[in-house]
Amino acid sequence: MSIISIRDLVVEYEGRRILDGLNLDVEQGETMVLLGGSGSGKSTLLRQVLGLERPKSGSVLVRGVDVTSCSEAGLNTLRRSIGVAFQSAALFNSLTLEENVALNLREHTALAPSIIDLMVFMKLAVVGLAEFGKFYPQELSGGMKKRAAVARALALDPEILVFDEPSAGLDPIVAAELDDLILLLKEAFQTTVIVVTHELPSAFRIADRIAMLYKGTFLQVGTKDEISKSDNPRIRQFLDRVPENIAQAAGIATYLERYLQNEGAN
Amino acid sequence: MATLLEGVGKRTLDELDYVGSLNIQLWATLRAIRTALPFTGNRYRWKAAVREMLQIGVDALPMVGLMAACSGIILAMQGAAELRRFGAMHYVIDLVAIGFTRELGPLITAIAVSGRSGSAFAAEIGTMKVTEEIDSLRVMAFEPVEFVLAPKYLAALVAVPCLSIVSGVCGILAGGLFMFFSTHLGLILYLRYVLTSIVLKDVISGLIKSVAFATIIAQVGCLEGFRVRGGPDAVGRSTTSAVVKSTFLVIVADAVFTAIFYFTGKP
Numbered sequence: 008m009s010i011i012s013i014r015d016l017v018v019e020y021e022g023r024r025i026l027d028g029l030n031l032d033v034e035q036g037e038t039m040v041l042l043g044g045s046g047s048g049k050s051t052l053l054r055q056v057l058g059l060e061r062p063k064s065g066s067v068l069v070r071g072v073d074v075t076s077c078s079e080a081g082l083n084t085l086r087r088s089i090g091v092a093f094q095s096a097a098l099f100n101s102l103t104l105e106e107n108v109a110l111n112l113r114e115h116t117a118l119a120p121s122i123i124d125l126m127v128f129m130k131l132a133v134v135g136l137a138e139f140g141k142f143y144p145q146e147l148s149g150g151m152k153k154r155a156a157v158a159r160a161l162a163l164d165p166e167i168l169v170f171d172e173p174s175a176g177l178d179p180i181v182a183a184e185l186d187d188l189i190l191l192l193k194e195a196f197q198t199t200v201i202v203v204t205h206e207l208p209s210a211f212r213i214a215d216r217i218a219m220l221y222k223g224t225f226l227q228v229g230t231k232d233e234i235s236k237s238d239n240p241r242i243r244q245f246l247d248r249v250p251e252n253i254a255q256a257a258g259i260a261t262y263l264e265r266y267l268q269n270e271g272a273n
Numbered sequence: 274m275a276t277l278l279e280g281v282g283k284r285t286l287d288e289l290d291y292v293g294s295l296n297i298q299l300w301a302t303l304r305a306i307r308t309a310l311p312f313t314g315n316r317y318r319w320k321a322a323v324r325e326m327l328q329i330g331v332d333a334l335p336m337v338g339l340m341a342a343c344s345g346i347i348l349a350m351q352g353a354a355e356l357r358r359f360g361a362m363h364y365v366i367d368l369v370a371i372g373f374t375r376e377l378g379p380l381i382t383a384i385a386v387s388g389r390s391g392s393a394f395a396a397e398i399g400t401m402k403v404t405e406e407i408d409s410l411r412v413m414a415f416e417p418v419e420f421v422l423a424p425k426y427l428a429a430l431v432a433v434p435c436l437s438i439v440s441g442v443c444g445i446l447a448g449g450l451f452m453f454f455s456t457h458l459g460l461i462l463y464l465r466y467v468l469t470s471i472v473l474k475d476v477i478s479g480l481i482k483s484v485a486f487a488t489i490i491a492q493v494g495c496l497e498g499f500r501v502r503g504g505p506d507a508v509g510r511s512t513t514s515a516v517v518k519s520t521f522l523v524i525v526a527d528a529v530f531t532a533i534f535y536f537t538g539k540p
């Protein structure tokens with residue numbers, strides 16, 4: 008049975024359609040990568056899955072619960088089984104790394120402080136930050152912050168791990184380290200992983216399946232091989248890094264001509 | 274003409290939307306505030322509330338005290354300049370004592386807190402919005418109103434009335450200093466006159482106002498933060514907006530409360 012099931016999802020902002028009738032199933036234990044360019048609707052889709060926004064129509068079932076119509080209390084129960092590492096890490100700057108990771112455990116469990124300390128140490132050790140527990144987020148590098156965000160996402164041993172642009176803003180080596188970490192976590196905890204990215208090397212390294220988004224619709228959902236062999240022109244354009252001709256020469260010529268005519272008239 | 278009407282209509286709807294959001298947020302905060310109370314609430318929220326109390330109250334003490342002292346001397350001097358002509362210098366004591374207890378103590382405090390803490394609330398929450406910390410709270414199954422707003426509101430409810438009392442005392446003492454130098458009236462005697470001129474209802478009316486001002490400052494500051502959309506420039510705009518709107522609403526609320534107390538004859 009699918010752990011996440013999206014049906015006919017439509018999202019609009021101020022009359023502008025962002026997601027247009029999406030359908031997707033994510034199986035338990037698989038790594039699904041949502042791949043697409045800027046403005047394709049990846050982050051919007053992620054926000055729908057997390058129940059941060061309500062759609063115009065359609066449904067998003069996460070562990071059998073429809074997050075589009077669920078109460079806030081129901082969502083909060085569901086969210087305890089989902090760990091999210093945001094693009095900007097979104098660590099709380101007023102708390103140390105230990106406190107950031109401990110927050111969920113302290114507030115959502117009845118564990119003794121000594122157990123929580125031990126668990127926090129273990130989570131930070133998994134991401135290689137055990138000796139940085141007393142540091143504040145602003146004292147860390149970009150890559151370390153992202154790893155700390157992963158440690159915080161792991162705090163309650165979630166069934167679903169979500170990564171929003173994990174490699175964004177990182178150098179290739181640190182990005183590759185983060186990919187390794189995602190693979191390790193999946194193998195160690197048998198977690199379902201959803202990754203939103205536009206980084207091709209990262210996507211093809213970690214994905215079991217890839218859902219290719221373009222202007223709010225899925226062009227194709229398939230395995231890495233299926234996507235890399237796709238003959239869909241938009242997918243090929245994305246994979247082969249062919250630029251979109253935003254600035255058309257003819258359009259520029261017409262604009263300049265009109266501009267010069269207006270200047271001449273004045 | 275149609276454009277003008279459209280503009281007025283849109284502005285009216287925007288303002289109604291703002292007032293509606295403020296009300297919804299206030300009720301949500303009132304429901305959540307029990308979690309920030311000591312003993313019965315969540316101890317981490319209470320700790321956060323105490324930290325906020327120190328920032329809103331203790332850190333603002335020197336500034337509020339100095340503002341109130343300057344205003345006390347100004348009020349006494351302006352009053353004395355006129356009342357001296359009628360040989361009614363002793364009424365300066367009533368003017369300063371009643372003025373600061375009912376009105377200036379809470380108002381000066383509110384303006385200072387609005388500038389210091391109202392803007393800080395908007396900037397802090399706005400930055401949390403921009404850096405996805407608010408979203409992060411929500412996906413970690415925390416209610417942002419409970420986690421962020423309730424401690425701040427509780428802290429303001431405690432700190433602003435306390436600061437208003439300090440402000441009143443500083444203003445009245447400054448008036449006493451003026452009276453000492455201008456009429457050689459001893460401070461002890463001055464304070465006795467002060468105690469005979471103010472009554473409990475003056476103190477209560479000042480405290481009621483300061484609770485209302487604390488509500489306005491905390492709610493407007495936080496709402497401006499929660500409404501931030503976009504990047505750092507939006508945080509800057511929300512900070513300015515928080516100070517402008519809360520100061521404006523404080524003065525409007527002051528006028529309304531003063532009118533109610535005046536016409537009902539209650540405190």
